[in-house]
Amino acid sequence: MSLAPPTRKPTLAAIARLTGVSAPTVSKVVNGRGDVAEGTRAKVLAALEEAGYESPAHRRNSDGPQTVEVAFDSVTSNYSSALLDGILEGAAEAGAEIVVGISGSSRGPGADLDRKARRMVDEGRAGLIVVTSAFTPSHLAAFRRRRLPVVVVDPLNPPPAGVVSVGATNWSGGRAAAEHLLDLGHERIAYLGGPESAECNQARLHGYLSALMSRGISVEAGYVIHGRFRAESGISGLTALLALEKAPTAIFAGSDAIAVGVLREARHRGIRVPEDLSLVGFDGTALAEDSVPALTSVAQPLQDMGRIALRTLLRQSRGEQLDSHRVELATQLVVRESTAPLS
Amino acid sequence: MSLAPPTRKPTLAAIARLTGVSAPTVSKVVNGRGDVAEGTRAKVLAALEEAGYESPAHRRNSDGPQTVEVAFDSVTSNYSSALLDGILEGAAEAGAEIVVGISGSSRGPGADLDRKARRMVDEGRAGLIVVTSAFTPSHLAAFRRRRLPVVVVDPLNPPPAGVVSVGATNWSGGRAAAEHLLDLGHERIAYLGGPESAECNQARLHGYLSALMSRGISVEAGYVIHGRFRAESGISGLTALLALEKAPTAIFAGSDAIAVGVLREARHRGIRVPEDLSLVGFDGTALAEDSVPALTSVAQPLQDMGRIALRTLLRQSRGEQLDSHRVELATQLVVRESTAPLS
DNA sequence: CTGAAAGCGCTTACAG
């Protein structure tokens, strides 16, 4: 039985003694080296956590404000801007700082990822917010090994179990959009979505499908088209829909950007919105309000999503237990000028 | 005669060898301890400087990538997004990192500023990019004292001598906009600008004035109105212009956002653009392309401006001499649908 | 995959 030692900052050697492994092995775990048996790693990680060990890299960065890294796929969209605005707001409240980067979507995840995680530890990042990008098990491994918290906003794929994600009620939003069109008498309603595998896209699509099904309406062949969350996909999507034998009378677009593309192509072809074609967007950014006609759109609380993503990340970084691994904020259908009763 | 040693970072021990004192003594000098003879201290300091020794404290901020801080007044505009995109592009090229913040425009500059500069030094920032904000002599003092380089993009006021600024050829752009309208036969041309004191606004205004003057056309009273670079200023501006005895037949707006406001208010009032009113914007963001009718606008190369601001800052931070304290990139008038001959 | 041994750069305590 030993007296509690004067509480000093635990050293690497102390952790070694505690776990019964050597100092070099602890060093390897701390620095995320690969050549450590999983069992050993787990044991050491637990002791590290328990004792509150801080690596030199961590230590030297932890005296200033916390720094959170944000990886966007692109920064030039109203969606990204609104989200960034919310993240910055949250950071200002928490006294944290934001480093912005573009996720190099060109390269596949690999050794690069490991380097990125290592760099982030070296620079003392509190964690990473990933926006509209894929988050794979190999990401998870690289970040978890180094105890870097991650929050994913609107992930492009279902993130591995245990990864926190923030989004909106995409399914209800999709359902609300379709119901609005159904209520206006439309039955030939198409869906022009983003990347097929994107989780938010899937949810919007299935919300739409469920609304149609519950009214006993089946979706025509060719009425569901996937692309990217960009105006170009709206242009090509409308073009494809008009080539169908039975063109739709209404379109639900998976994002405002897509809807703007539809609008542009419709104008180009002399199709009047909403007289000839009703159109609903998704996101509720300034784009929806500014376009002509103003877009009926399912609004996401993007600023709040950004703020909450930041706060959730910091909470994880402080080691707090989270209530949930998925935060979903309410969407709201905002009716403007781009939808009208079927004539 | 010894061969040049492989250039590694000089260690404390190396400095000791160089000066002929012991390592502990060098350590004392580096850490500013008092118990060192003045002569010894001087000798060691000189060697430290000469060899470019970096203390662990210093090193912790300088071994990673360079970090540049960017202060926006707001991040939710196409203007800011495009600029940020360029800045990030430049940072990726240079291996630098970007910390984004919103400049707290609410508080006046004071002791706060000094704190900010001090914090930036503590965190080892390479410098600061200021976007569309005021940069005053007291900023200059706070940053110069700490040898922190600063680059101002589209400053709201003429920055103090010696501060580097990046912008576009606003005067020529303003002149080009007005000449385009004059060429279409318009003579009653109003200017709806941003903040009166903003340098870029002044340049655009005077470009416009010079075009009118050189055709011997005088500007009606009330035809020049200042506001903010926001849609609201377009709405209020058009309202004010329509209340004049002689309403203009064409408007040159100081930004696309202002022009979009004009467009919205015009539509609201049943005024057709360009049939009843010709309209030219400024910036050439996605806003201009997406609005209906698509805006004739003076395009600024915002991405390039961002990239160049970043590169210029890093060059300063490396101590390179700059050729010029003002970098100006070319603007270009892009004619779209919002302008037509005077009928 | 593990750890004894050697080593790194720096600091401390203290004898002179």
Next chain:
DNA sequence: CTGAAAGCGCTTACAG
């Protein structure tokens, strides 16, 4: 004031 010696916390190279 100075520096030989011991020590700190951590990492590296490498034998097993």
